[in-house]
Amino acid sequence: MAVGVPTLWILVAGWNHRWIGDDGLIYTRVVRQILAGNGPVYNVGERVETSTGTLWQWLVAAATLPTGMDPAKVAVCLGLALCTTGFALALLGTLALHGRPARVVPLGVLALLPVQAMWDYATSGLETGLAFCWLGATWWTLVHVGRTGRHLTWTAVLLGLGPLVRPDLALVTGLYAAVLFALVRPGWRRGLSALAAGLALPVGYEIFRAGYYGILVPLPAITKEASWTLWDRGLYYLADFVTPYHLWLPLVLLAALSVPVAAALREAPDGRRALIIAATPVGTGLASALFVTKVGGDFMHGRMLLPALFLVLLPGFLVPLTRITASALAAVVVWAGACLLIWRPPYKNDGISFILDEHAGYVGATGQQHPVTQAAHAARGFLFAREVRRLRAEGERVVLIEMNYDREVQAFPLSARHRPAARFAGMEARLGHAGVAIPLDEIAVDYLGLSNPLGAHMQPTIFKKAGHEKPIKRSWVIADYTDPAATDSPAVRAARHALTCGAIAELQDSVRAPLTPGRFWQNLTGAWERTRLRIPADPVAAEKEFCVKPAPAATAAGAAVAQ
Known part of the structure; x- marks a missing residue:
């Protein structure tokens, strides 16, 4: 139940907010070009990589090929399925971290599920659902392999997919891999074998990218200048995400609660190892949020900060039931209720921030509650x-x-x-x-x-x-x-x-x-x-x-x- 209820929540909330936006339709044209035999391009005769999520475009193409469905609808359904799977894996990983106690409370996950941006980007046609699936899978793997040391090579392959899910997830790949190798301490032969397996796909694709497209990163990374430093705009973007939901309330509470939870983890037979594993996604999430803020954020409300929030909350998705955690749960439930009933991001364009609630914008532009097809967007006047x-x-x-x-x-x-x-x-x-x-x-x-x-x-x-x-x-x-x-x-x-x-x-x-x-x-x-x-x-x-x-x-x- 501790795993099933939150997983069902994100499935239902994501389905109720299903949509695809203009950026999702960029993927679908590339998918159609692939299926038409023209290759991974936007226009015939011009080799350009418009897809930031390399793996996502190929997954949508593979799912569209046997069904013959509209790739926009495939992207929506596949994204939601992957997002839901990611939450299930994340919850199972956290449950294993705490030794699978008989009674747990959903504290960390409850701080994420009421956030409207989470419902919106469970679909959207973008690679976000795949990113959550990968984050959930890598967390589950880190917990199990970090303790047992088994299946290191396959874990390295999974971690190596990060840059192909999204280039900025290379940060997660690097930090997770460093921690995992420090915990497992494989011999040099096993370590080199795992490293080669993990690098095979991203390095192989990078050679293809450089030779086929002529550059080292997806074209949008050049367009958006991913190496910029724009703190003012990035801090505005961070505030635009945190302020509408008053996210600081559950985050401060969970930060305070981390002390007794960490103390309980330390009492376990492999307590030191468990603490290192628990700290890894938190540190990685903070580094991810810092990177997003540094480069100036995004124009889509909350989207680029959702993975960072997911990572920070992972070790506390579920925690053992105690008097302290039960009291904390009551407080988070009150916050979640307010979040569900009254705290929503305003749909605005104030001429300063240009940060938008894209889901609401496309619902209004198409005149459809669930614009999930290409026809819904093509019908716009x-x-x-x-x-x-x-x-x-x-x-x-x-x-x-x-x-x-x-x-x-x-x-x-x-x-x-x-x-x-x-x-x-x-x-x-x-x-x-x-x-x-x-x-x-x-x-x-x-x-x-x-x-x-x-x-x-x-x-x-x-x-x-x-x-x-x-x-x-x-x-x-x-x-x-x-x-x-x-x-x-x-x-x-x-x-x-x-x-x-x-x-x-x-x-x-x-x-x-x-x-x-x-x-x-x-x-x-x-x-x-x-x-x-x-x-x-x-x-x-x-x-x-x-x-x-x-x-x-x-x-x-x-x-x-x-x-």
């Missing part, structure tokens, strides 16, 4: 989607560029030089929506750089909304996708010239040139420098930096094209 349908029906070769967030669009003649077979390209701020509106054999151009290598490598220009710092100037898109006779301006002329120069031209070739053995090797050996490449957002500045000679002066035609 956005101007961009309507224009895509109209222009494709007319059969003209065009580039459709959305401006002012669906309040205006412009169409330009599409060049045939990159993709002769393509007859349509469209740029929209919501990449997932564009990926649904635009067929797989046409081109979805990304405004924010998640699937656009050129945009991802731009220098940031806006620092308000996390992950939205690099809106690409339209002059770059016009220069890249239209013929020179279509339109002209100083910015477009500079961009068109810059695209032929030095590292910018080589970046384009790394994703668009045919993938021969030679190209794979060039991508592989140049991945470090390419990952570090940053391009001025202003085409004129980029031309000066990367081109030896400036382009000829622009003509007056089309000089009014917006930059």
